[in-house]
Amino acid sequence: MTRQGWWKFQARAAPYLFVSPFLIIFTVFLLYPLSRSFYLSFHRTVGPGHQMFIGLGNYRFLLRHDLLFGLAVLNTAIYTVAFLLLQIPISLGLALLLSGRGVRLKSVFRFSFFSSYLVGQVFVGVIFFQFFSPGGLVNQTISALLGRRIVIGWLSNPAMVLPSVLIAGLWLATGYGMVYFQAALQAVDPELYEAAHVDGAGRCRRFLHVTLPGIRHVLVYMILIGAIGGFQLFELPFVLLQGAGPGGRGITIVMYLFIMGFNAGDLGYASAIGWLLVAMLLIIFAARLRFFRTHQEMTA
Amino acid sequence: MRKAAIHFLLTLTAIIAVLPFFWLICAAFKNPQDLAGSTFVPWNHLNQLTLDNFRALADQPVGRWLVNSIFLASVHTVLVVTLSSLGGFALAKYQFRGKGLIAVIMLITILMPSQVFLPGSYELMYHLHWLDSYWAIIVPGSVSVLGIFLFRQAMRELPDELLQCGRLDGCSEARLWWEIALPVVRPMIAAYTLLSFLSEWNSFLWPQVILQSESKFTLPIGLNNLNGLPQFQHSYGIVMAATLISILPVAVFFFALQGDFISGLASGAVKG
Numbered sequence: 249m250t251r252q253g254w255w256k257f258q259a260r261a262a263p264y265l266f267v268s269p270f271l272i273i274f275t276v277f278l279l280y281p282l283s284r285s286f287y288l289s290f291h292r293t294v295g296p297g298h299q300m301f302i303g304l305g306n307y308r309f310l311l312r313h314d315l316l317f318g319l320a321v322l323n324t325a326i327y328t329v330a331f332l333l334l335q336i337p338i339s340l341g342l343a344l345l346l347s348g349r350g351v352r353l354k355s356v357f358r359f360s361f362f363s364s365y366l367v368g369q370v371f372v373g374v375i376f377f378q379f380f381s382p383g384g385l386v387n388q389t390i391s392a393l394l395g396r397r398i399v400i401g402w403l404s405n406p407a408m409v410l411p412s413v414l415i416a417g418l419w420l421a422t423g424y425g426m427v428y429f430q431a432a433l434q435a436v437d438p439e440l441y442e443a444a445h446v447d448g449a450g451r452c453r454r455f456l457h458v459t460l461p462g463i464r465h466v467l468v469y470m471i472l473i474g475a476i477g478g479f480q481l482f483e484l485p486f487v488l489l490q491g492a493g494p495g496g497r498g499i500t501i502v503m504y505l506f507i508m509g510f511n512a513g514d515l516g517y518a519s520a521i522g523w524l525l526v527a528m529l530l531i532i533f534a535a536r537l538r539f540f541r542t543h544q545e546m547t548a
Numbered sequence: 549m550r551k552a553a554i555h556f557l558l559t560l561t562a563i564i565a566v567l568p569f570f571w572l573i574c575a576a577f578k579n580p581q582d583l584a585g586s587t588f589v590p591w592n593h594l595n596q597l598t599l600d601n602f603r604a605l606a607d608q609p610v611g612r613w614l615v616n617s618i619f620l621a622s623v624h625t626v627l628v629v630t631l632s633s634l635g636g637f638a639l640a641k642y643q644f645r646g647k648g649l650i651a652v653i654m655l656i657t658i659l660m661p662s663q664v665f666l667p668g669s670y671e672l673m674y675h676l677h678w679l680d681s682y683w684a685i686i687v688p689g690s691v692s693v694l695g696i697f698l699f700r701q702a703m704r705e706l707p708d709e710l711l712q713c714g715r716l717d718g719c720s721e722a723r724l725w726w727e728i729a730l731p732v733v734r735p736m737i738a739a740y741t742l743l744s745f746l747s748e749w750n751s752f753l754w755p756q757v758i759l760q761s762e763s764k765f766t767l768p769i770g771l772n773n774l775n776g777l778p779q780f781q782h783s784y785g786i787v788m789a790a791t792l793i794s795i796l797p798v799a800v801f802f803f804a805l806q807g808d809f810i811s812g813l814a815s816g817a818v819k820g
Contacts, residue, residue, distance in 0.1 A: 262721030263642035267650065270635035270691050277688035278657060281668030288667055296674035342561060345554050352555070359803075360562040363569070366802050367795050368750025370768035374775045374791050375572055378784040385571050423565060480661050483752045487772050502663050502753075510757050515667040522664030529661055 289519035306520035319496055320504040328478030339425030347433045361423030373487025376416040409497040413485050428466055436462035475532050501525055575788035601789035610790050613770040624748040627690035629741055636699025637725050658693045680760040702736040767794040
C-alpha cells in the first residue's frame with residue numbers, strides 16, 4: 249500500500265476502529281444477555297442449564313398469585329415515596345440555607361453534607377447494622393439523652409424496618425441532592441429576584457414564583473433519579489437486615505429478583521421480575537414526560 | 549439574629565451528617581467494654597483507645613480483599629475511560645454508517661435497569677466458564693453507555709478546525725484522539741475517572757452473584773460476610789475497623805479532589 253493509500257485508509261477506518269471495541273463488548277455482554285433475559289422470562293429454569301417453555305406463566309403467577317412479590321412491590325413503592333417526601337425538601341432546604349448571603353464556611357458545610365455519598369450502600373448497611381443493634385450506639389445515645397435505658401428494636405421490630413432503612417438511605421443521599429440544588433440555585437438569574445423585590449414580593453412569593461420555576465428542571469431530575477434509585481433499592485436493606493428483615497418488611501423488588509434467581513436458581517422467574525421492573529420504570533418515565541407536556545401547555 | 553439561626557441550623561445538620569463517621573472511628577479504636585460503656589470518647593478515656601480491632605483483622609482476609617478491590621477498581625476505570633472516550637470521540641466527530649442505529653440502541657439500554665441484564669449475563673458467564681472469575685467482572689464492565697454519552701457530549705464542543713489542522717500537520721486519527729481530543733476534555737476525564745472508580749469500589753450485586761471463593765472477594769462482598777458472622781455480633785469494633793479500612797482510600801482520594809468533583813458533578817445537570 250502506498251503511503252497516501254494508507255493515509256486515506258486510516259482516516260476512513262478510524263471511526264469504525266474507535267467504536268468497535270465498545271460495540272463488540274456491548275453486543276456480546278449487554279445486548280445478548282438482555283435478549284436472553286427476555287427469552288428466559290417465558291421459561292421455567294433450574295439453574296443455567298435446564299429450561300422449559302411456559303409462555304406467560306411467570307408473569308401471570310407474579311401478578312396474580314405471588315404474595316411475596318406483591319409485598320416487595322409495596323415495600324419498594326412505600327420506601328420510594330417516603331424517601332422522596334423527605335429527601336427533596338431537606339436537600340432543597342439545606343441548599344437554600346447554604347446559598348444565603350453571609351454564610352461562613354460554605355465549603356466545610358458542603359463537604360460535611362456530601363461526604364456520606366462516597367460511602368457505598370453496602371458499607372452504609374454494615375455501619376448502620378452495628379449502630380442499630382439492640383445495644384448499639386443509637387440506643388445508647390437515646391438512653392443517655394433520656395436518662396433511662398431504652399431498647400428500640402430498630403432491625404427486629406417489623407414496624408421499625410422502614411424508618412431504619414430510610415434513615416440510612418437519607419444519610420447517604422441528602423447531601424448529594426443538596427449539591428445539585430445548590431448548583432441550580434446559583435444558576436437562577438439574580439435580576440429576577442431584584443425585579444420581584446421591586447414589585448414588593450415577599451420571601452414566600454419570591455420562592456414560589458422565582459426560585460421554584462428557576463430550578464424546575466433540576467427538581468424534576470432529582471425526583472426522577474430518586475424514584476428510579478428507589479425502585480432499584482437492594483444493597484442497603486439486604487445488608488442492613490441481613491436479608492428480607494422481620495416479617496419480610498425489608499424485601500424489595502430487586503432483592504426478590506436476586507433471591508429467586510440466585511438462591512432459588514430460577515433464572516426465568518428472575519427475568520420476569522426484571523422485565524416487570526422495566527415496565528414500572530417506564531411508567532415513571534412516562535409520568536415525567538406527561539408532566540413536561542402539561543407544563544409546556546400551561547406556559548404556552 | 550437570622551444569620552445566627554441559619555448557622556445554628558447548618559451546624560446541627562452538619563453534626564448529624566458527620567456523626568456516623570465519628571462513631572465509626574470511635575468504634576474502630578475502642579475495645580468492646582469501653583464501647584458498651586460510653587458512646588463517645590470522654591477525654592479521660594483516651595488512654596483506653598486501642599489498635600486491638602485492627603490486629604484481630606489479621607485473622608481475616610481483609611488485606612487480600614483490599615488488594616482485590618484496588619485491582620478491580622483500577623482495571624475497570626482504565627478500561628472504561630479508554631473505551632468510552634474512543635467511542636465518544638467517534639460518535640461526536642465522525643460521520644459513518646450505522647451511527648444513528650448505535651445511538652438509538654444505546655438510548656434504549658440506558659433506560660434499562662441493570663438488574664434486568666442479570667439472569668442473561670449469569671447464563672452467559674456460566675457457558676463461558678467465567679463464574680468465580682474476574683473476567684466476568686472486568687469484561688462486561690469495560691463498556692458504559694453513560695460514559696460514551698458523556699464523552700460524546702463533551703467532545704462535540706471540540707472545533708473541527710482544530711482536528712483539521714492536526715491532520716494537515718500529519719497526525720493520524722489515533723493521535724488526534726490522544727493529543728487533541730483527550731486534553732480538551734480533561735476536566736470531564738477527571739470527574740468520570742473518579743465516578744467509575746467509586747462505582748466499581750462500591751459495586752455489590754454482580755460480584756456477589758459471580759464470586760464464590762473467599763480469596764477472590766472484594767471489600768463489599770467480604771465485609772457483608774464478616775458482618776453476618778455470629779462471632780462478631782458482640783465485638784463489632786472489628787467489623788468497624790474493617791469498614792474504616794474500606795472507606796478510607798476513597799475518602800482520601802476524594803478529599804484531595806473534592807472541589808472540582810462536586811461542582812463538576814452538578815454542572816452537567818444544570819446545563820442539561
